[in-house]
């Protein structure tokens with residue numbers, strides 16, 4: 218169940234009987250599904266059509282599961298055809314600052330599963346422990362994992378009287394994830410292109426973040442539409458890229474680095490995750506995926522290595538339990554690596 222199903226249902230409603238050539242979906246200016254509440258903003262093509270359009274929306278969506286309450290509002294003006302996004306690197310768009318946020322930092326990677334979300338969460342918490350005001354935004358709309366990592370699986374988003382989304386608070390940071398908007402944990406998300414864009418920008422601009430020193434953003438893996446949308450619409454202070462020291466991961470992280478540079482987002486540095494394993498008995502370090510590969514890559518791309526994080530089974534276990542390692546084991550080698558990275562990020566951004 219997603220906004221796509223709702224739009225599909227609205228698409229099927231002809232407005233010929235009202236003398237309009239558009240279908241109902243084409244009148245939609247904005248649409249938001251928060252939990253079971255659907256807010257629809259429609260263009261009003263003619264005065265006096267409010268009631269009939271409202272009724273048509275309600276009828277069209279009566280069979281759509283998960284929509285319990287429908288609020289229809291109207292906007293003046295004509296429906297617009299959405300323009301295709303400009304090609305990469307072309308400054309045909311205006312980037313906005315997120316109000317109240319000093320530094321917006323994206324955490325990206327080329328490959329999936331290298332520990333991006335783990336790094337984003339622990340980096341945010343480490344910055345908070347250093348005394349900064351911090352927020353964490355889960356921009357991985359395809360596979361949000363921040364709710365699990367921070368033990369916020371049952372959290373649902375609320376909207377305040379100013380119509381702003383209120384982030385959750387956990388372990389001293391503000392947190393928002395698309396996971397908070399879904400009826401249940403296993404709801405698949407199928408967003409239409411323009412909807413995706415809307416949801417993402419809404420996530421930044423329509424949120425009661427307050428004043429923050431850092432907003433850390435967990436991106437989906439790769440160099441897809443989410444990255445581009447954000448890069449084109451939002452002023453970011455910079456990005457950190459996460460990799461593991463394997464050839465397959467490094468090949469992809471090169472693409473991610475090039476993408477950030479192409480869209481003029483400075484790459485603050487690279488974080489090497491799962492870099493080595495410390496034998497608990499002997500304290501000896503084992504470089505499971507090989508040593509020195511990340512350094513070679515960083516040198517070739519003129520990048521700083523912000524830190525190397527060892528593999529530690531505790532990280533995975535505590536993450537699954539909703540307690541990130543810098544909270545559960547602040548004195549561990551892994552946590553110390555995260556604090557070091559946080560200091561460098563803060564230092565790099567001034």
Ligand SMILES: Nc1ncnc2c1ncn2[C@@H]1O[C@H](COP(=O)(O)OP(=O)(O)OP(=O)(O)O)[C@@H](O)[C@H]1O
Nearest residue numbers: 329330331332333334335438527528529532533536
């Ligand atoms: N240093 C580490 N030591 C041990 N396990 C780790 C470490 N870093 C991450 N993990 C584990 O690896 C798995 C993948 O991590 P995570 O979800 O953070 O990756 P990701 O890059 O965000 O993945 P995706 O591409 O799916 O978003 C998780 O189970 C996590 O707990």
Ligand SMILES: [Mg+2]
Nearest residue numbers: 333334357362
């Ligand atoms: Mg992730």
